[in-house]
Amino acid sequence: MKIKEAFEEHSVPVQDYSKPGEFIALRHAMKNYLGHGADLAAVIQAVVNGSLAPAGRTERFRGITGYLFRSEDLRKYRPTPGVTATPEGFLSFKEAAASLGVRTNVIRGLTDQGRLTASNSFRNGFARLVPAKEVQQFAEQYVATSILAKRFQLNSGSLARYLRESGTPLLAIPRPDARKGHAFFLRKDVAAQIQLPTCGMLREAGQRRIVAARKKQWAEYRQAREAALGKPMRRVRASCRRSDNRSNGQPSLPSPEILDHVQVAVTGLVGCK
Numbered sequence: 001m002k003i004k005e006a007f008e009e010h011s012v013p014v015q016d017y018s019k020p021g022e023f024i025a026l027r028h029a030m031k032n033y034l035g036h037g038a039d040l041a042a043v044i045q046a047v048v049n050g051s052l053a054p055a056g057r058t059e060r061f062r063g064i065t066g067y068l069f070r071s072e073d074l075r076k077y078r079p080t081p082g083v084t085a086t087p088e089g090f091l092s093f094k095e096a097a098a099s100l101g102v103r104t105n106v107i108r109g110l111t112d113q114g115r116l117t118a119s120n121s122f123r124n125g126f127a128r129l130v131p132a133k134e135v136q137q138f139a140e141q142y143v144a145t146s147i148l149a150k151r152f153q154l155n156s157g158s159l160a161r162y163l164r165e166s167g168t169p170l171l172a173i174p175r176p177d178a179r180k181g182h183a184f185f186l187r188k189d190v191a192a193q194i195q196l197p198t199c200g201m202l203r204e205a206g207q208r209r210i211v212a213a214r215k216k217q218w219a220e221y222r223q224a225r226e227a228a229l230g231k232p233m234r235r236v237r238a239s240c241r242r243s244d245n246r247s248n249g250q251p252s253l254p255s256p257e258i259l260d261h262v263q264v265a266v267t268g269l270v271g272c273k
Helices: 003-008 026-034 038-049 071-077 093-100 104-112 132-141 145-151 156-165 199-229 256-272
Strands: 023-025 067-070 090-092 127-131 142-144 171-174 182-187
Touching: 003 038, 023 026, 023 071, 026 038, 026 067, 026 071, 038 071, 067 071, 090 093, 090 132, 093 104, 093 127, 093 132, 104 127, 104 171, 127 132, 132 142, 142 145, 145 156, 145 182, 156 182, 156 199
Parallel strands: none
Antiparallel strands: 023 067, 090 127, 142 182, 171 182
């Protein structure tokens, strides 16, 4: 049977296609990792003998290169020199990130922490690869807090902070080359048992943190002021407090210039001692 006839035997619909995703055109697979050698021949042979079937077709590319395959099916033919490929194949960092719903640097963090394997032998050119089976197993156990936040229309950072402060066990993965710290994952069995906060609960938690920070700042200022004056400060009556601070019950803080002046004065007193 001719190669073209083997492909045409599959009555597949013409689909809109722009770039690899759930489906990948044979043209892009050849360009990205299959090449024009033995791996491409293995794919064609699989189509001819019926063990691999295309899922669609695009008119963007000519001939058999326009046939679309499920990306997970063609991953089995991804070349990994010197390594026996697993039945599930390998994923690039970008593909693994798309599977977990995170950024690529999070995958680098997972490999650095040993959660995923990305040895130097798992390579496609300069691109490092991870076993698809490991990514699937991790996805079955954990879910990113950013995904939960997006699903329930919550702020990702506020949700992660709320879960940490409530004592919920989280998997923190440092993100290399990122100033935003860590990516957080929650075990799916734990996520099924806890009740996620609402937007109002996150807002109230944020307001409590602001009030606590203002109290701490006021206490530090008061301590520095009393040290500079050498005597306790007069207590401020509630009726003398600013009206814009009545809602949270906190007196207004002095300006930064006053705080700087007090700090200089305290430093001078310490130096005199």
